[in-house]
Amino acid sequence: MAHAYTPGLKVLESTSVEKERRLPLKGEVLVDKGADVVPEKIVARTHLPGNVQMVNVANLLNVDAQDVPEFMLIDTGKNISKGDLLAETKGLFGLFKSEVKCPVDGVLESVSNVTGQVVIREAPIPVEIDAYMNGNVSEVMDKEGVVISSNGVFIQGIFGMGGENRGDLRVLVDSREDELTEEMITIDMKGCVIVGGSYISLQAYKKAISMGIAAVVVGGFNYHDLEDILGYTLGVAITGSEDIGASLIITEGYGKIPMGARSFDILKKYDGNFTSVNGATQIRAGVIRPEIVIPFNDVDNLDSIAKNSEGGITEGSLVRVIRSPYFGQIGTVTSLPPELQKMESETMVRVAEVKINNQNFVIPRANLEMVETT
Amino acid sequence: MELKSILATDCGSTTTKAILIEFVDGEYRLRFRGEAPTTVEAPFEDVTRGVLNAVMEVEELSSRKLLDGENIITPHKDNEGVDIYVSTSSAGGGLQMMVAGVVKSMSGESAERAALGAGSIVMDVLASNDGRKPHEKITRIRQLRPDMILLSGGVDGGTTKHVVELAEILKAANPQPRLGSDYKLPVIYAGNIKASDEISKTLGEQTDLTIVENIRPILERENLNPSRDKIHDLFMEHVMQQAPGYNKLMSWTDAPIMPTPGAVGSLIEMIAAEENISVVGVDIGGATTDIFSVFQNQFNRTVSANLGMSYSICNVLAEASLKNVLRWVPLDIDEKELTNRIGNKMIRPTTVPQSMEELKIEQAIAREALRLSFIQHKSFAVNLKGVQKERTISDAFEQSDSGLSLVDMMELDLLVGSGGVLSHAPRREQSARMLIDSFLPEGITQLAVDSIFMMPQLGVLANIDQKDLAESARKAALEVFNKDCLIRLGTCVAPVGKANSGDEILSVSLEMSDGSEKQIILHQGELLAIPAEYEPINATLSPAKGMDVGAGKSEEINTTLYGGVVGLVFDGRGRPFNLPTENDKRISSLNVWSNAMNEYPDEIKQ
Numbered sequence: 001m002a003h004a005y006t007p008g009l010k011v012l013e014s015t016s017v018e019k020e021r022r023l024p025l026k027g028e029v030l031v032d033k034g035a036d037v038v039p040e041k042i043v044a045r046t047h048l049p050g051n052v053q054m055v056n057v058a059n060l061l062n063v064d065a066q067d068v069p070e071f072m073l074i075d076t077g078k079n080i081s082k083g084d085l086l087a088e089t090k091g092l093f094g095l096f097k098s099e100v101k102c103p104v105d106g107v108l109e110s111v112s113n114v115t116g117q118v119v120i121r122e123a124p125i126p127v128e129i130d131a132y133m134n135g136n137v138s139e140v141m142d143k144e145g146v147v148i149s150s151n152g153v154f155i156q157g158i159f160g161m162g163g164e165n166r167g168d169l170r171v172l173v174d175s176r177e178d179e180l181t182e183e184m185i186t187i188d189m190k191g192c193v194i195v196g197g198s199y200i201s202l203q204a205y206k207k208a209i210s211m212g213i214a215a216v217v218v219g220g221f222n223y224h225d226l227e228d229i230l231g232y233t234l235g236v237a238i239t240g241s242e243d244i245g246a247s248l249i250i251t252e253g254y255g256k257i258p259m260g261a262r263s264f265d266i267l268k269k270y271d272g273n274f275t276s277v278n279g280a281t282q283i284r285a286g287v288i289r290p291e292i293v294i295p296f297n298d299v300d301n302l303d304s305i306a307k308n309s310e311g312g313i314t315e316g317s318l319v320r321v322i323r324s325p326y327f328g329q330i331g332t333v334t335s336l337p338p339e340l341q342k343m344e345s346e347t348m349v350r351v352a353e354v355k356i357n358n359q360n361f362v363i364p365r366a367n368l369e370m371v372e373t374t
Numbered sequence: 375m376e377l378k379s380i381l382a383t384d385c386g387s388t389t390t391k392a393i394l395i396e397f398v399d400g401e402y403r404l405r406f407r408g409e410a411p412t413t414v415e416a417p418f419e420d421v422t423r424g425v426l427n428a429v430m431e432v433e434e435l436s437s438r439k440l441l442d443g444e445n446i447i448t449p450h451k452d453n454e455g456v457d458i459y460v461s462t463s464s465a466g467g468g469l470q471m472m473v474a475g476v477v478k479s480m481s482g483e484s485a486e487r488a489a490l491g492a493g494s495i496v497m498d499v500l501a502s503n504d505g506r507k508p509h510e511k512i513t514r515i516r517q518l519r520p521d522m523i524l525l526s527g528g529v530d531g532g533t534t535k536h537v538v539e540l541a542e543i544l545k546a547a548n549p550q551p552r553l554g555s556d557y558k559l560p561v562i563y564a565g566n567i568k569a570s571d572e573i574s575k576t577l578g579e580q581t582d583l584t585i586v587e588n589i590r591p592i593l594e595r596e597n598l599n600p601s602r603d604k605i606h607d608l609f610m611e612h613v614m615q616q617a618p619g620y621n622k623l624m625s626w627t628d629a630p631i632m633p634t635p636g637a638v639g640s641l642i643e644m645i646a647a648e649e650n651i652s653v654v655g656v657d658i659g660g661a662t663t664d665i666f667s668v669f670q671n672q673f674n675r676t677v678s679a680n681l682g683m684s685y686s687i688c689n690v691l692a693e694a695s696l697k698n699v700l701r702w703v704p705l706d707i708d709e710k711e712l713t714n715r716i717g718n719k720m721i722r723p724t725t726v727p728q729s730m731e732e733l734k735i736e737q738a739i740a741r742e743a744l745r746l747s748f749i750q751h752k753s754f755a756v757n758l759k760g761v762q763k764e765r766t767i768s769d770a771f772e773q774s775d776s777g778l779s780l781v782d783m784m785e786l787d788l789l790v791g792s793g794g795v796l797s798h799a800p801r802r803e804q805s806a807r808m809l810i811d812s813f814l815p816e817g818i819t820q821l822a823v824d825s826i827f828m829m830p831q832l833g834v835l836a837n838i839d840q841k842d843l844a845e846s847a848r849k850a851a852l853e854v855f856n857k858d859c860l861i862r863l864g865t866c867v868a869p870v871g872k873a874n875s876g877d878e879i880l881s882v883s884l885e886m887s888d889g890s891e892k893q894i895i896l897h898q899g900e901l902l903a904i905p906a907e908y909e910p911i912n913a914t915l916s917p918a919k920g921m922d923v924g925a926g927k928s929e930e931i932n933t934t935l936y937g938g939v940v941g942l943v944f945d946g947r948g949r950p951f952n953l954p955t956e957n958d959k960r961i962s963s964l965n966v967w968s969n970a971m972n973e974y975p976d977e978i979k980q
Contacts, residue, residue, distance in 0.1 A: 049548060051512070052508070052512045052546040053508075053509055054508035054512075054543070054546065065535065110545075110546075112542055114538045115538050115539040115542060222710060223714050224710060233688070233692035234688060234692075235686060235688050235691075236661075236686045236688070236689055254714040255718070281721075283723060322722045323722065323726075323728065324729060324731075327718070343728045343729075344729050345728060345730050345732060346733075347726055347727060347728070347733065349726055364725075366726045367726060
């Protein structure tokens, strides 16, 4: 049977979700393997080396770099406070001394007799990592972090903004085709993850931010409105570190596009459940898509992520078109002819024949995305 | 050793491409190609899976057994296996470097040139005089986490203070490598030899320091090769070791894996040297656009890291502005709709244009990506700065040429395009138009495209060092380049000078290879295409008063032109080139030019 590799976004109702929580540098893991955790639980901690200040003592004392060590008043490795005397010349008969005071609190790290520079390192910066979702510590990576595991819903969006957030899930529309409007967002939704259908306008999204909503999940958003939120034009889709309040996850793309039926149905089913989301997106080598995780304890009937992501499309696969002119439509693959075919654009491509609403269309395979059904 | 069959792959960030070259009837030819998605990312996390898939496609097409399980069969025997296997790679984001020099426009620029020439992306150039305070530099180094650092500065025997100061900044920053946490960051020192001991003392323990010859031993000379070679070695030893599956891939190849742009650059350099011509090569990819040039025997490469056709397509829009992209679109289109479409291409980067409208929009964006990348290239490809020249009284009124761009469009002999949007354009006329519109060649310039983007594979093949293989591999690379890789589009003739719309600017007499003759009159604003094969055509070009086609204003030229799959293109649209500003007139002009070049099918030309 013909078969094509087509990556699809994961939309899984019941799966095993594993989240790696890794420190940027080696540090201390604070939980044991097997422990149950809540999202706020700090699981690992480290200290990043403090900021560095360089002071050119030779210039400030007006002496040769090679003579700097003899004028230093503090030894390497010792603590020093802001305003303390760092170095001083002997002056003439004790008069006309030049001195250098320390600009920050820190530790004297090094003194160079070549450049006359002195390095002072400020206090280390603590970094803590929380568990992100309800679950269990399934693995401890010595001094580096942990893996949190849970069973539950796992849905990937196509693009997102804002980092990790969490709250109770609130589906605000009846249909996946409905727009999430300003009026639907009310103050009692503060701290919740709200779900719309096809679209959210800039005004409505801004209202969500002002109401303290944890995250917004919808089918589409206008690309040019991103600039209003971010303060710059998004040139490459690398997001996650912006501080915008409500994370945004769009499941389909830019414009007004109904949310995929399966994603919408699952979210509707788990309306009210506690949900963790991450808007971080990186569309480049090492692709990261935004995600929605709804952990629960039911372990029956787990979907297989591996099976779905490696399978690719075959005849009979349910697919979604991801580029004009049939963007957003869902159909069934009826055949995967091996030979290249000419499109209207005269581009020669491998195609799939897809039945959409009982009509057959020939569509480049590259413009199809698998809709996962198990 | 006479090579009979060669397998070469290029592991790109999205696709792995394999080609099979065979020695048939006394010549090397490309026989088959295959491709498969690159598998550096989860769930596979092993680059060799993608390689095997691409090779399997070649195997199926050629009916020749190349694989024994998961091993490439070498050497070639009967109808099985190949003599050698080589590969390039840009997967996993390619090689990302930071460079540092004492003076930004001197050793800093030389270090940047060496790193770019070796095929890396330069994330930042640190310099003593870059205006940033030490703590700002330290923060920057920490944030970027490069794969490797090249430190230079000072002429041999000169002052050591500044370059040691830079080393102290690096030490204080203590940068961690991007991939893997258990190895020391490779640092190459290529500065004042007198400072070597101090540099070792400062960085020796904390980093994996290598000292090579000074990149700028004297102000008047650059010495890039030792640094470039060391970058290649360290790329293999360190960076590639950390990427998933590369250990296995390295054990398969018969020559070191090269970074993709490094391989393309060396091929362009080789062509310019072989034919003694000036060349510009461009590779427009999904995330970046690379430009290579050889003018006055000097090679330069630039990478426009965020000007590409998929991952960074929205950045082209941001940098060029919507207005500049729209000016190339021969349709009236809603701006909001257009930006959403471009945004969707960014987040679903592997999709292809199915409709003609989508194709035209993509090609409009490509023109702007190429134009902006070339502006960056021109400002980087310059003569060495800071060089003092002896001047005579007759030079007194001339500008110094220190720091002037080497790129001279009138001097340019060959412009080669590659990358999906140029190599895979449905009609070659579209590729020719995109190259002409964005590079605006002047005078006489040959145009070509890389048929299926195999310059990387041919570049690594041409660089094999092993004595018994080198000669045969280089011969194979050059033969395949000329016969199968390069598609000659034709020649563009573009007069330079001021004229009014409709004025006669060039008169041309052509004696075609079949003996027939043609007379052409080119008017200001016109674009003409004459079908002609890649064969010598005797031409007399007589520019109107004040116009120049290469010999000077109003000077006639007798020369030989070469056609190609597009033919001879006479571009009378002016240099500098300006599109009409009124919408109707602009769309009408674009359509007239497209029709003149037969760019689109008849039924949807308008």
